[in-house]
C-alpha cells in the first residue's frame with residue numbers, strides 16, 4: 243500500500259499517524275500536489291492528497307474517508323470509542339479541525355496573490371474560521387490528556403496535527419498565547435512516536451498556483 247503525502251500536509255499527517263498507531267506498513271510517496279509533476283490527479287479526480295493507493299491499484303482519498311476506511315479494515319487498536327456518542331463527538335472534532343485546515347489553505351493561497359488582488363474581506367472571513375475553530379478545540383481539550391473519554395484517538399490525531407500545522411504554516415499566529423492549554427496539549431502529544439516520526443516541514447512549490 244502507498245500513501246501520497248506532502249511534507250506540511252495536516253490531512254496527510256492524520257493518515258500517517260493513524261497507520262503508525264495501528265502498525266500498518268505502507269510506502270510513503272512525498273509530493274507537491276500543486277506542481278504539474280504530481281501523480282495525485284491520476285489517483286484522485288479532485289487532485290488532492292492524501293491518497294491511499296491499494297495493492298490492486300485502486301485508490302482511497304479524502305482524509306476523513308481514508309481514516310474511516312483504515313478504521314474499518316484495521317480496527318485494532320481502535321481510534322474511536324465503543325459508544326456511538328463518543329464516536330460522533332470524535333468525528334465532530336475532526337470536522338472542526340479539517341475546517342480550520344481548509345481555512346488555512348484558503349488563506350495561504352490568498353496571501354500568494356499580488357497584494358492588490360488580495361481580498362481583505364476573504365482573508366478576514368478565513369481567519370474568523372481559524373480563530374473560531376481553535377476556540378472550540380481549546381474548550382474541548384480543556385486540561386485533558388486526551389479529548390474523548392480520556393483515551394488517545396481520532397480527535398487527538400486531528401487536533402494535534404492541526405496545532406503543529408499552524409506552527410509551520412502560520413508561525414505568526416498567536417494561538418499558543420490565546421490558548422495555552424492547547425499549546426501544552428500539542429507539546430505533550432508531539433512526544434508520541436507516531437507524531438515524532440511525522441513532524442511537518444514546509445515544502446518548495448515551484449509552479450504558479452494562483
Ligand SMILES: N[C@@H](CCC(=O)N[C@@H](CS(=O)(=O)O)C(=O)NCC(=O)O)C(=O)O
Nearest residue numbers: 248251252253275289290291292304305
Ligand atoms: N479535504 C481534503 C483536503 C486535502 C488537501 O487540501 N490537500 C492539499 C495538500 S495540503 O494542503 O494538505 O498540503 C492538496 O492536495 N491540494 C491540491 C489541490 O487542492 O488541488 C482532505 O481532507 O484530504
